[in-house]
Structure formats: C-alpha cells, structure tokens
Amino acid sequence: xxxxxxxxxxxxxxxxxxxxxxxxxxxxxxxxxxxxxxxxxxxxxxxxxxxxxxxxxxxxxxxxxxxxxxxxxxxxxxxxxxxxxxxxxxxxxxxxxxxxxxxxxxxxxxxxxxxxxxxxxxxxxxxxxxxxxxxxxxxxxxxxxxxxxxxxxxxxxxxxxxxxxxxxxxxxxxxxxxxxxxxxxxxxxxxxxxxxxxxxxxxxxxxxxxxxxxxxxxxxxxxxxxxxxxxxxxxxxxxxxxxxxxxxxxxxxxxxxxxxxxxxxxxxxxxxxxxxxxxxxxxxxxxxxxxxxxxxxxxxxxxxxxxxxxxxxx
Numbered sequence: 063x064x065x066x067x068x069x070x071x072x073x074x075x076x077x078x079x080x081x082x083x084x085x086x087x088x089x090x091x092x093x094x095x096x097x098x099x100x101x102x103x104x105x106x107x108x109x110x111x112x113x114x115x116x117x118x119x120x121x122x123x124x125x126x127x128x129x130x131x132x133x134x135x136x137x138x139x140x141x142x143x144x145x146x147x148x149x150x151x152x153x154x155x156x157x158x159x160x161x162x163x164x165x166x167x168x169x170x171x172x173x174x175x176x177x178x179x180x181x182x183x184x185x186x187x188x189x190x191x192x193x194x195x196x197x198x199x200x201x202x203x204x205x206x207x208x209x210x211x212x213x214x215x216x217x218x219x220x221x222x223x224x225x226x227x228x229x230x231x232x233x234x235x236x237x238x239x240x241x242x243x244x245x246x247x248x249x250x251x252x253x254x255x256x257x258x259x260x261x262x263x264x265x266x267x268x269x270x271x272x273x274x275x276x277x278x279x280x281x282x283x284x285x286x287x288x289x290x291x292x293x294x295x296x297x298x299x300x301x302x303x304x305x306x307x308x309x310x311x312x313x314x315x316x317x318x319x320x321x322x323x324x325x326x327x328x329x330x331x332x333x334x335x336x337x338x339x340x341x342x343x344x345x346x347x348x349x350x351x352x353x354x355x356x357x358x359x360x361x362x363x364x365x366x367x368x369x370x371x372x373x374x375x376x
Contacts, residue, residue: 063105063358064333066340068184069241070276071214075145076108077333078354079280081342083111086126087119089346097345098134102143104355110147110244110342112188113169114154124154125176132177141179148173149218151188152260161191163202170211185212186244189219189260196228197235204237218244219262222271229275240277243268247281247339249313249328251374253303273337280340281332290324305374312373322360329357331370 065074080101085094098109111131117124128148135141150169153159157169173182185206187199206212217225217240225240232239247264256263264281272279288295290313317324332339345351362370 066278066338068214069239069278071241073145073214075340076106077338077340078106078329078357079108079110079147079340079342080106081110081282081344082127082131083115083344084119084127084346085111085115086130087116087122091130093346094130095134096348097351098131099138100348100351100355101345102140104351104358106355107143108145108147108340112149112152112186113157113173114152117154124157125172128173128176132179136178145183146177146179147184147186147216148177148182149186149188151186151191151218159189159191160194161187161199161202162194163198163205166199166202167206170206174211181210182212184214184216184242186216186218187220187240190217190221190224196224196231200228200232200237201235204232204235207238214238214241216240216242216244219246219260221262222265222268225271225275225277242278242280243272244280244282244342246283247332248284248286248301249331249370250286250297250301250306250309251303252300253305256300258300269337278340279337280342282342284328284332284341284343285325290328308374309370312369316362316366316370319366320360320362322357323353325353326357326360327362327370329354330360330362331367333357334362334367 064077066077068075109131111127114124115127116122150166151161170185191199203215215238220243225243228240245264245268246258246261252263286298289297313324313327317327320327329341332341343354
C-alpha cells in the first residue's frame with residue numbers, strides 16, 4: 063500500500079486508514095480479526111479507534127474497540143507493525159465530554175491500559191472544546207508527548223480558524239502541534255446550511271488550509287454507510303441538493319470507464335486529490351474489505367479527476 067506523509071512529523075502512514083469503530087461490538091471478534099489481518103496482508107498498518115467506540119451500540123459501554131485491538135496485537139505479536147490512532151473528547155458512559163487536562167490524561171491512561179500498550183502513535187482531540195482554554199488542552203497533549211505516552215497529536219471536528227489558533231499557541235510555547243485533521247467528507251456535496259451536529263464538514267477553506275499549512279487531511283464517513291450503492295441505505299437528507307445529480311452521473315460514468323465500483327472511485331478520488339486525503343475505510347465483512355483494498359488497483363486519469371472535481375460546479 064502506498065503511504066502519505068503525516069503532517070510535518072517526518073513519519074509516513076498508510077494511504078488508507080482502517081476504521082475500527084465497531085470492532086468488538088457490532089462487528090464480532092472473529093470478523094474483526096479477519097478484517098485486521100486482511101488489512102495488514104494488504105499492506106496497511108494505520109488503524110483508527112477512539113475511547114468511546116462503540117458505546118451507542120446495544121450492549122456497548124465504550125472501550126470495546128480498543129480492548130479488541132489490544133487483544134489482537136498481543137495474540138499476533140505485531141505491535142511494532144501497526145500505527146495506532148485513538149481519540150478523546152466526546153462523552154461516553156461515565157466520561158464527560160471535554161478536553162481539560164484532567165480528562166485528556168485520564169482517558170489516555172484508560173486507552174493505554176485497554177490496548178495494553180505503552181504509547182499511542184496518534185492521539186486526537188476528537189471534538190473541539192470551546193469551554194476549555196486551548197492552552198490547557200495543548201499543554202496537556204504536549205506533556206503526554208514528553209512522557210512518551212503518545213507520539214503525535216491530531217485534531218478532529220475543528221474549524222480552520224481554531225486550527226490556526228492552536229498552531230500559533232503551540233509554536234509560541236514550543237509544544238507539540240496538531241499534525242493532522244480528521245473530518246467528515248465524501249464526494250457528494252451537502253446542501254447549503256446542512257448540519258452534521260458535532261461532526262464538522264470538510265470545507266474548501268479547510269482543504270486550502272491543509273494545503274498551505276502542512277497539516278494532513280483524513281476523512282471519515284466517506285461512503286455514507288453504504289448509501290451510494292445499497293438500496294436499503296437511503297441517502298442522508300443533508301445531500302438532497304440538485305448539485306449532486308451531475309456528480310452522481312459522473313461518478314457512475316467513471317466507475318464504468320475504469321471497471322471499478324462507485325465506492326472505489328470515491329476512495330481513489332480522495333487519494334488522488336490535491337491535497338491528498340487519507341480516507342478511513344470500514345471492514346464489517348470480508349467482501350467490503352476486499353472492495354476497499356481493491357481501490358489500490360484503480361487509477362484515475364487527469365481527465366477523469368477533472369470531470370469528478372468540476373461536476374455540478376457552476
């Protein structure tokens with residue numbers, strides 16, 4: 063699998079990141095292990111989880127994904143072969159939402175214990191906390207870096223001006239900086255005024271900011287939980303906009319031209335974008351993982367990228 067630079071860290075990570083959100087809850091142990099093994103066999107090493115995954119699933123509490131990943135790494139003896147990302151910030155079970163120094167340190171220790179590891183490779187601020195000074199949050203993250211509990215710091219669900227504010231504060235104090243931003247993003251465009259709640263959409267302003275700041279851009283919600291291809295998964299209302307009619311048409315046309323699936327075209331469009339986007343892929347079944355990894359064999363021409371980019375844009 064190709065790799066991408068992770069911000070200005072000097073480290074490279076897999077061009078597609080495996081999302082482990084439902085591992086240990088919605089996706090049972092055997093299926094989760096097959097997905098993890100298959101992803102590594104396909105050349106990947108970048109795995110994404112969070113402290114609260116997946117507390118909203120029936121029977122879930124939070125921490126199930128991290129716990130399963132820890133068991134898998136111990137059984138496979140492959141900790142040194144994988145790059146683990148986790149997160150803190152959203153509420154789950156008895157943990158409150160927020161990014162105070164106490165919350166960050168306590169949740170980091172919980173995550174380390176669940177996974178049975180000494181260091182988290184990438185630790186995200188999962189959601190912006192406007193009630194806590196950025197200085198407190200960033201200093202807490204830097205302390206974790208200095209003590210070796212985490213290697214790098216990432217952000218998720220932040221708007222560009224807050225990223226720039228955080229960058230200035232970290233630079234002024236010599237603290238570790240956000241090296242990447244993980245945001246909601248897909249090929250179709252949300253209608254004006256569409257809301258995703260606490261999840262923040264990848265705007266053109268954010269893409270421009272990443273292009274010029276050296277911050278890597280990662281995307282979640284890329285395939286809209288199957289809505290592009292599954293009749294039983296309705297397209298979310300946020301994308302009910304006329305601009306998406308020509309975009310769907312071009313997407314179908316390029317898929318036919320490349321003998322690829324629509325999902326593969328979306329993933330490859332992101333990977334070939336400027337700046338390149340690292341998509342999070344899911345693997346709730348063997349077929350889904352095979353389709354996602356098959357994206358690596360797809361190549362989009364400059365003309366196809368131009369048509370995909372310009373469709374529906376006045």
